[in-house]
Amino acid sequence: MRTARQRTGDVAPDQRGRSVATTAACWLAVAPGAAWTAVRLGGWERGPLVQLMAYTPYAAGLAVLPLIGALALRRWRAAAVAALSLVALAGVVLPRTMPGGAADAGGPRLRVLTANIKHGEADPDALVRLVREHDVDVLAVQELNADFIAALDKAGIGELLAHRIVDDPAVYVNGGLYSRFPLTGGGIHQDESGFTQAYATVTLDGAAPLSIESVHSCAPLTVADVPCWFAGLRGQSPATPDGAIRLLMGDFNATVDHAPLRALLATGYDDAAARTGHGWHGTWRPIDRAYTLPPIAIDHILIDRRVAVRRFAVWPLPGSDHSAVFAEVSLPPS
Structure with a gap:
């Protein structure tokens, strides 16, 4: 035993x-x-x-x-x-998820919207409807082409936002601007990645001039695209906390978990989504692939930290793999 x-x-x-x-x-x-x-x-x-x-x-x-x-x-x-x-x-x-940031200083308000239209495949009537229903003052559009510019005109964008800056409409990577207010000092910013972005200044009564740029940075779709991605984000206009008030909005192809975007924020910007507690709200998801991925937040409205955000929203845009991103901001009084 x-x-x-x-x-x-x-x-x-x-x-x-x-x-x-x-x-x-x-x-x-x-x-x-x-x-x-x-x-x-x-x-x-x-x-x-x-x-x-x-x-x-x-x-x-x-x-x-x-x-x-x-x-x-x-x-x-x-x-x-x-x-x-x-x-x-x-x-x-x-x-x-925690709202915070600058208090409303009581200055004029501006309603802005950004939309990546997926090489012109988005529904132009739906986009114009968003502009009309929400009294948008400035619209930034990425991946414009000649056909979509014409379709926006047919849908009535000019009746709502009479002022515009669009680069060569044959190149889809453009970031264009449409505005209810006159656009001054406008031009096209091209960084080392080769992407082009419209920029201009909007001046509201009682507020300091606001510089706005429609952002479209290179997408890191493959490993070979990553250098272009880094170059595009490095080439974005930094904030000028002691100077002009700036606003960048568009398709950054980056989330705030990417170091290059955090570096840009560190120059003096806040992400309007995070400022209002909506930082988890995804803005992009693949719609024409065999697989499904959860949405991620790569479309942003970056605001000068002197600017207050009164409202923020993300709305679906039929035909596009991106959602439209909206913010109502309050500018410091002049």
Whole structure:
């Protein structure tokens, strides 16, 4: 007859094997979240990681799962790493749900809208209807072409927004501007990525002049596109906190989890979505591919920090893979 000690000795190696396998599985589950956190905090996205970083809010939500698993299995070191990852990711995404920013200084209000029309495939009547129903003062449009410009005219855009700056309509990458108010000092900004963007100044009675630019930055669709993406974001106009009041709006092809966009914000801009607690609201999703992805926030209205945001909204735009993004801002009085 074997003793209890002998029986324990017989099963101990198998138990140790299962313990090692469980520990390894825990670390394998924890490692992706820890790596994601390191890349996000360090701004180290390169190659395919650029695309992944756009989904950081979803990664933050999923980060609780490996923590629960590690705690349930009593793998305390793995649980500690998972907890740190969760806290770090929550720390960068949760503030986007909390309204804040500059108080309304009582200056004139301006209603702005930006829309990427997907190479002219969006419904021009739907876009003009948004402008009319929401009394939009300035419209930024990306991926314009000659046919869509004509279609907008036929839909009545000129009756609502009589002033415009559109570059060569044969080039879809253009960012054009339409305005209810005169556009002065306008022109076309072309950065090293080759994309072109219209800019101009709008002056309202009782407010300092406001410089507005329609942004369309290079998309990181493939790894080969990433250098163009970096160049496009580096080439955006920085804020001038001690000078002219600026507003950038359009398709940045970047979320606030991308380091180049955060660098642009650091010059003195706020994201209107995050300022109003709507920072998780996605604006783009693929509509003509065999797979489905959750929406991500790559269309933005970046405002000078002296500007207050009174309203913010995201509306679907039929025919486009982008939603239209709206903000009503209050300008500092002159």
